[in-house]
Amino acid sequence: MVRFGVVVFPGSNCDADARHALSTFGDADVRFLWHKDTSVGDVQAIVLPGGFSYGDYLRCGAIARFSPIMQAVTEFAEAGGLVLGICNGFQILTEAGLLPGALLRNTGLKFVCRYVNLKVENAATPFTGACREGDLLRIVVKHNEGNYTVDPATYEKMQANGQIVLRYVDAQGERAAGANPNGALDDIAGVCNERGNVFGMMPHPENSVEAELAGGADGGKIFRSMIDALRPAVPA
């Protein structure tokens, strides 16, 4: 079993969905980590879920990054642990400096809940290992602030380093004006840190693990990748 911790901030609302999604995999063991906790325990991977931590009345994620748990999450990440931030979790990771860049207000100035097509730009990360480069994933986005931006110098380094992991594309896998729901720089939907162990994405894979639901099952590949990356090699 791979041990996952899902952080619960006050105002998180996809925490239960993340736990449920992971529980559909037979080989993941999931527990909640409370925002007031100061340790992440013996988990092997951490999910920062979507929602509106502390109401997000200030800049999204700006308060959550000061939660006691975030110190422990930072230490865990610095030690090489896998951290997945989804939506609000992605925003918190950028606020905490664990990922480069920032997430601005959608260019449409409205909350947007919509299916998007994502192209896997880098399949050599622990979060996308179950995909092939160029694979298309169809997952829902739902956010007010998903407009990713980063300074040009950092962006150049990120590109060279394969840190742009997911991009919004059309159904044919092509970059297209209508495919980007929020105005993100170069259609960026998900990025990882330089070391490749911290990953943030705006779309919600936890609402996309069961084919019989409206969300489909493409998001399951993200969790499958994480589990595969962490599962001990089966002895010969």
Added chain:
Amino acid sequence: MSARATVEAAVKLGLTADEYAHIREIQGGEPTYVELAIYSLMWSEHCSYKHSRPILGRFPTSGPRVLQGPGENAGIIDVGDGWAVAMKVESHNHPSAVEPFQGAATGVGGIVRDIFTMGARPIISLDSLRFGELDEPRQRFLFDGVVGGIGFYGNCLGVPTVGGEVYFEPSYAGNCLVNAMSAGLLRADKIVRAKAAGIGNKVVLIGSRTGRDGIGGASVLASQEFDETLEEKRPSVQVGDPFTEKKLIEACLEMLGGDLVVSMQDLGAAGLTSSSSEMASKGHVGLDIHADRVPLREADMEPWEIMISESQERMLAIVSPARMSDVGEVCARWDLDCTEIGEVTDSKMLRIFWHGKRVGNIPARRLADEAPVIRTPSFKPDYISDKPVAINTYERPDDLGAVLVELLAAPNIASKRWAYEQYDYIVQANTVQIPGSDAAVLRIKGTSRGIAFTIDCNGRHCHLDPYRGAKAAVAEAARNLSCAGALPVAVTDCLNFGNPEKGDMYWTFEQAVEGMAEACEALDTPVVSGNVSFYNESFGNPIYPTPVVGMLGVYDDVSIHTDQRFKDDGDVILLLGPDSVALDGSEYQKTMFGQVEGRVPDVDLALEKEVERVVRDGIARRLVKSAHDCADGGLAVALAECCISSGATGGAAFADPDGVGPGRARFRGADVEIKTTLRDDVALFGEGPSRIVLSVAPTHLPAFRQLAGELPLAVLGRVTGAVLRCTIEENVLIDLPVGELSEAYESLPDRLD
């Protein structure tokens, strides 16, 4: 105390001189000002239902699945396997007309509190909205604000908004309607009722601090007509804090689940006053409330203000002394204020104290039970006609294809994607059918079961004939659920009307209730909860009578559900139900001729029930591949919608993500021939009840025919190509690429710039 509680003060608070005399009789002399303020709210139309109570008794409210009927915060229905659904719809019309964003947001907050107060986890929201025509800037402002407010609150809570309806009619220009519906899931043996019990138990206030927001919302806003003072009423609108409500949901469900509290009640209209007096009267006990212990936002608030404040995100709990520390611990963990403000007594009196001094002393049951009941002498309004329109006075347009395009682009019919994409419709991982089809469908985790919801009303039809229109609203809601394959089981209603003191208006209310009641009886869908909103008038102009019907349907096996999308080339397109339709009250009549007149058709409830049964059976046996109610815009619009939605890709319930272009599968077209004795335009666009467009694989046609038995069933044609072609007597009347229809259907945002 500050002011004298004279008859003049009473009238200022919205009471009549007679009501004041009654209060004096109950109180044995002049009441205190606190008492008067409490009576004025509890006896307001909004809280006491004084004009509607005598009529509402007509509704059927019981049935084998009903675990809780009207009278609690929400109705509760048994949905199988020990699971139950709590549901309710409530209006927030008046606050939304004054301040659309906060008005709608707090409407969502209030209805969601009603659900978790019963011990249910809120799992879905729906909204029924009405505005004036979008060519008026103020209506665009209201629509934008209301949708934004619903999204702001519901998205933050993590309760998906999965269904709803929006209509635009001139009659709503001065009084928009914002009806918020919510439902929650709970174990059938864990229902919590708002009843105080246990002498000596503590009264605990949990959640936000109390401020001056929403003072008199129920009496100032919801129980009066609007006039030129509308802007001055803005301070009566509350401000929502969904973050606190999210914490309240988690903390309250934790306390209820752990049996830490005896009972719970939310603070809604009339705040602490209504919650405490209702808990006392239902429990046949007294409550002592120490108003000075209530945590305040503004230090100088007076006791009457504290008692009637409508500050949001507050709950009242009855807690045994032994459990106080556990309750305090849960609240502390969620960073919520939790304050003991009083206790349960055997006095049967609601007593209010201010720094130890008693400032109010009211017999709780008499406050609740002796609220006035008023039955206005009613009469039929002059405008109502018994005669259908004469078709020959309406000139047939030359190009019926152009009519279809115009109807698809009409705001009442066009896709509401612009609105529902602002709502998180997928959180909680239960959504099986997203917005854009006939019903919202959810699964129940850990079971094969599912539930479906819809919310419906055609105000134009109710305007022309409130009895027939209201009956049709129930029938349409049930039909929508049946088209998704779900068995309709219960109703929650929101009855929006004008001023009940006017006899003609009151007549429309009586008629609508009668029509709804008959339909609910015939379709076995008892009314388990609801709300009445009167005084929806501005400058004497009432809204259309709008009895909104929210309905719950159930599945034993949710995997059978279907949607409206045409699926595969070659499938046979059928029309199940009668071919009788009318121009009267139709969207066609309004959009193309600028008229709303005539007499709408009556629903044959026996036929309706059979049509719905057959479509459900066909879906359950997996014969029916798509089903869609024929409603606004008639048969041609229904066919067009089945074609347009076929462009969605990627799974059972996927809506297209990107408008036209990326993400689209190929559109499915249809080639149909309609046999009719009506004028061709009326056959295409006329509206009538009990009609469903469905598609079946050719091999399944005989089996479905057998299922339909004696019911009217017409083979219209086939799913084919990417063009919608409609022929009547060898005349091709419509011949348009589905892409073009889709563009018209998706054009609502163009009207909002």
